[in-house]
Amino acid sequence: MNELDRLNIAYIKGKEKIAKIFHDKYSEQSKDKRLPPGQYVTEKFSVLDLGIHPDFDPKAWKLEVFGEVKENKILTYQDILNMPKTFIA
Numbered sequence: 001m002n003e004l005d006r007l008n009i010a011y012i013k014g015k016e017k018i019a020k021i022f023h024d025k026y027s028e029q030s031k032d033k034r035l036p037p038g039q040y041v042t043e044k045f046s047v048l049d050l051g052i053h054p055d056f057d058p059k060a061w062k063l064e065v066f067g068e069v070k071e072n073k074i075l076t077y078q079d080i081l082n083m084p085k086t087f088i089a
Helices: 003-030 077-082
Strands: 062-065 073-076
Touching: 073 077
Parallel strands: none
Antiparallel strands: 062 073
């Protein structure tokens, strides 16, 4: 395991520790049975991020679609960006 892996593991453990503190702090507020265990009502937008961001090279990225499809395809990142966009209100 290299130094970056060790740092990422320590970073994740730290964030998990903070999440547990918040879980314990707000668990009394989570009595609403519609919420899953460990979740609570908040007015703030939660950030779901453990801090690990993989390298991304859009020129090398590809998505291969195969299996139970009519036609196998390999799409580049630019192919995805060029697809029509649909917005649902």
